[in-house]
Amino acid sequence: MNGWLLTAGSVAAATTLIHATAGGRSIVRPLLGSEVAAEPKRTLHVVWHMVTVDLLLSSIVLLVLAFATAPSTVLVLFIAAQYLAYAVVFLIVTLAADWPRPLFQLPQWMLLLPVGVLALIGTR
Template sequence: MNIWILSSGLLGVFTTLVHVFAGQVDPVRPFLKSELEDIPKATLLVCWHLVSVTLIVSSLMLVYVGWYGFDSLYLPAQLVGGLYISFVLVFVVVGWYFFGSKGFVKLPQWMLLLPIGLLAIYGAI
């Protein structure tokens, strides 16, 4: 068992649940009620759910690797950790672009994504 990677995966599962359930209330429902054309609206909704799939699959992979401690899967765990760090960078850059330093508060998702990435990378070193 690798507690660092396992913790990363469990936090990822929690983050997925927050994304799927809380995300429906805050950004998704108002977005779907907007006056945006149907094609861009459908495309953005697909992107939302692609993120949902990415979050759950990567989180379950980290749980699996962490639970069984397979050394041979540490490189993929590091790559998933890097993916989450990349997600953090996207949130920081987009948040800064739209809100300046307030972006850290207005788009707080980076706070859940950062520890997932760091724990996965640390556990796989």
């Protein structure tokens, strides 16, 4: 068993759960109830669910690979790169905004970054 991948997969699974529940309430419901035009609204709704699927599948893969006798390094590196890239995007967008305490306005990076780092460590 690879404890690093197990931890990365567990954090990724928790992130998926938070995304689907809390994010659904605070992001999707207000979006769907907004005056945004139908096409961009539905496109953003689809993107929301695409992210949910991506988070879910990557957490499952990390958990399965944690118990594999020879986990695929390429696959783990791909998932790590995704999570690290997602964290960087959140940090760039957050820091570019003119908000007080910007790192806490969009805190998603705090869940994404550890998954990427733990998965990277898990390839050693």
